[in-house]
Amino acid sequence: MAGPPLIDIRKLCIGFRGRAGTMLPVLHEIDLTVCRGQSLGLVGESGSGKSTLALAAMGYLKHGLQKLSGEVIHDGADIFARSASELEKIRGGRLGLIPQNSGQALTPTLRIGQQIHEALHLHCALPEGEHEARAIDLLAQVRLPDPQAILRRYPHELSGGQQQRVAIAMALAGEPDALLLDEPTTGLDVTTQAHILELLRDLAAARNMATVYVSHDLGVIARVCDRVQVLYGGETMLTGPTAEVLRDPAHPYARGLLASIPRLSDRTLPRALEGRPPPPGQRRRGCAFAARCGLATETCHAERPPMIAGAGAQNTRCFYPDRVAGMDAGGGGAVPGHGASDGPAALRLADVAVRYDRPGLLARLRRVPRNPATVEGISLHLRRGETLGMVGESGSGKSTILKTIAGLMSPAEGRIALGDGSLLNATVEQRRPDQLRRIQMVFQNPDDSLNPRQTVAEILSQPLRLYFGLRGKALQGRSVELLETVRLGAHYLDRRPGQLSGGEKQRVAVARAFAAGPEIVLCDEITSALDVSVQAAVLELLNDLKGLHGTAFIFVSHDLTIVRALSDRVAVLYQGxxxxxxxxxxxxxxxxxxxxxxxxxxxxxxxxxxxxxxxxxxxxxxxxxxxxxxxxxxxxxxxxxxxxxxxxxxxxxxxxxxxxxxxxxxxxxxxxxx
Incomplete structure (x- = not known):
């Protein structure tokens, strides 16, 4: 170990008070150690406690959570024993955080320059006069083009990937000793992701900085982390050197996660882990993973396994680490069904162009040349039952094209027609109900499209009433069918989005899209925020729905391995x-x-x-x-x-x-x- 630990978490238990008044654990006796210059990766499915653990390392707990026992030692002192003023100096300074959702780190009403200047003012010793140059340097480090122009923009004027890079630049402004990264590259395209990870590796080495990565992307973990800690159900299941864990994991759960990853060299769909992880706070006996494990015995269901030495330098919470290497991890999924290459067209785009700039009256009178169109000359077709993948970096126009097809934006030029030749009116407001029904869209973040005040039943009932006039028992019956199609079930009808996991929310969004009986479904980065197992389940779901209903998909993603696994054809875009x-x-x-x-x-x-x-x-x-x-x-x-x-x-x-x-x-x- 390189010197004393910078972050040393000892037997940490975090929980919340249940309805009966008892404390229910979310994290159970977690140990974590990271020294200066070291990089640790935290992996596991949604709800495993990764983000809770990372935030606890900063002395922060979400509303309703309490520290039940244990210590979080930062630089020799328990961070939970520090005063509020001490924590203000540490957070954003010596401890930096890069959140998954850049919207949580950026203020929509302030320009980017103002926000970076605020971070420099609070956590950097540079004179005020040098803040501008430092801000430009930070934006250049994270590969943002024309940093001076970026400083003058508001967050909504940047793409999702650009917003995330700004959030990374702000976290680096305080020159932290330790950097906690919660899914830091989720919204980034493959080239930007690779460059950002190289930058973070170089910065960590140059500053002897400790880094803790929370990520469901094991490719990211492989690239930047020295060690891996696998969490499941709020417990540590496996720890060890990254190379050993990813090559030959000594725990069945880690082996199942690896089998859930699509590969660039393989077009088969990855196979999701069977079953579901336990809900946070569930009291249980035995091994947390026993219900989903192919090696489980009566002992596993009755007794909690201790952490013991596994293969190589790994420590594993398993009674049978010697049997893990020979088990079937459930990989090798089915090859996706191919869409008809010569079947009838479902959609046609002819020379479509989209513009964001709107020149003022003075510019028009002076005939000032306009900037090139954001999207230009897009001509393509989509056949029934086909999945067309769209790939390209942030700003390449993928989402813009989807929004234009959906009627959320108006094309400046060109035509969009359905397979029967009928032209689509430019905007949602101008389209007829039958046109609206035939094209549905699933967004990257289901929270942006699901009303948090409505139950799942209310969410699904809207398209069923609008397009099919269903009421009463017929409405409820069809809603249950839709939920079963996306593998949820009738007991979800009374739940609200806040009571669902990220993967469950996305499945409800898919169910709502299919409630309209669409011919075309537009998918905009719908798996980017999902863990690998849920992602595999969603990909399998989309492939099954395509085969069942003959639905055509346009699938936008930064992840080229997913596009290869799911798509029949691929369109590559650059600068629109x-x-x-x-x-x-x-x-x-x-x-x-x-x-x-x-x-x-x-x-x-x-x-x-x-x-x-x-x-x-x-x-x-x-x-x-x-x-x-x-x-x-x-x-x-x-x-x-x-x-x-x-x-x-x-x-x-x-x-x-x-x-x-x-x-x-x-x-x-x-x-x-x-």
Whole structure:
């Protein structure tokens, strides 16, 4: 161990008071140690206690929680014994936090510059006159283009990935001794994620900073963490060096998590763990994982296993660590059903363009040239029963295209038509009820689309009443059918969103979308906030619904492994322009567009020996160039002036695969090295 621990958590128990007045544990006798320069990863499904543990390391407990016993020692003193004024100096300063939801860290009514200046004023010893330069340097470190322009913007003027990078910059402003990261790269695209993780690794090494990562992405854990601690049901199940845990975990639960991860080299759907984790606060005997474990015996159900030595340097809470290596982890899911490649069209987009800028009267009178359109020249089709994946970095226009199809934004140019040829009116307000019914959307954050005051029954009843006129028993019966379709059940009807886990909320959102009987479902990053097991279950659910109803999906995701597992075809976007489109196997094979290669090279694998290949000092631009190839400023194989002047042509490779590039197909590289 490198010196004394900076954070030392000893036998920590945290709980809440139940209806009967008894204290129910959320965290049970947790030990955690991290020294300066070390990096620890906390993994586990939603509800396992990861975020609660990370926040407790800062001396913070969510409303209703209490510390029942144990200690949280920071730099030699119990943080829960410190005064409020001492904690104010520590939090944001010596202890930095990067939350999962950047909206929790950014004030919507303040410009980015004001918020970073506030962090510098509170936690940085720099003179006031140097704050501007420091703020620009922080934004540049997290790969934000044109930092001076970003400082003048409000949070809503940035993409989700850009907001998260601002939150990271704010956490680094206080030059912390320890950095706690709660799903820090959830909202980031693959290239930005890889660069941010490299930055955080370098900063931690340069400052001898301790880091604790909470993440459901085992690729992230593999890239940045020295050690891993696996939590389940508020207990530590496994600890050990990252390489050992990810290569040959000594606990059945960790083995099941690894089997739930989609792989870039494999198109099969990952298989979710059977069953569900115990609810927080549940009193139980025996092993917390016994109900879902393939090795469980009567002893496992009756007695709580101690932490013992497992394989290598791992410590495991299991009676039978010697049997874990030979167990079936449940991997190797089914290959997703293919959509009809030549079936009837469900949707057509022709030369669609979308603009965010609205020039004022003076600019129009002076005929000031407008900036290039945010999205331009999008022409594609979607067939019935097909899943079209859309990939690209933040700001590539994926969500903008979905919102335009859904009628939440108006196209500046082009046409959007249903498969029968009927044109879709531009906005939701202008569309007929039958048009609204046929296209439904599931958003990234279900909290943004589920009314917290309504029960699940009320949420599902709205589309059933509006489109089908259902009432009474027919309404209730159909609601139950929808819940069973998404594997929930009738007992969820009386619950409200606040009583559901993240995965359960997302399933309710999917059920509501299917309540309208849609032909097309638009999915915008719907698995990004889910743990790997719930994510696997949602992917399997979407694939089953496609086969059952013949529904067509447009699936937007930053995760290229998920897109490969689920999609029949893939469209690659950069700066609101199509770069490549075709069958999944062709796009992930060879040849590929140089930008597609950059994305594929940046994908993280749950293997510490895997190193992503990145573009050096790479940062996306805020807007596309006025002419030429949109990727010209970053392309590692740029041809020359032709890329700056002429729009690249489409080149067909066959089987519906097309690449938009000046480089001849025969000369396109297999993979771009950084």
């Amino acid at each position: 322009r199509l770069c490549e489109i075709g069958p999944t196997a062709a796009v992930y094979g060879a040849p590929s567009h140089p930008y597609t290669e950059v994305l594929l090279n940046a994908v993280l694998e749950p293997d510490p020996e895997h190193t992503p290949r990145l573009l050096t000092e790479d940062a996306a631009d805020l807007s596309p160039p006025a002419r030429g190839c949109p990727f010209q400023r970053r392309c590692p194989v740029k041809c020359g002036r032709i890329c700056e002047v002429d729009a690249p042509p489409w080149q067909e490779t066959g089987d519906g695969h097309a690449i938009r590039c000046h480089i001849p197909l025969a000369d396109l590289p297999r993979r771009i090295a950084g």
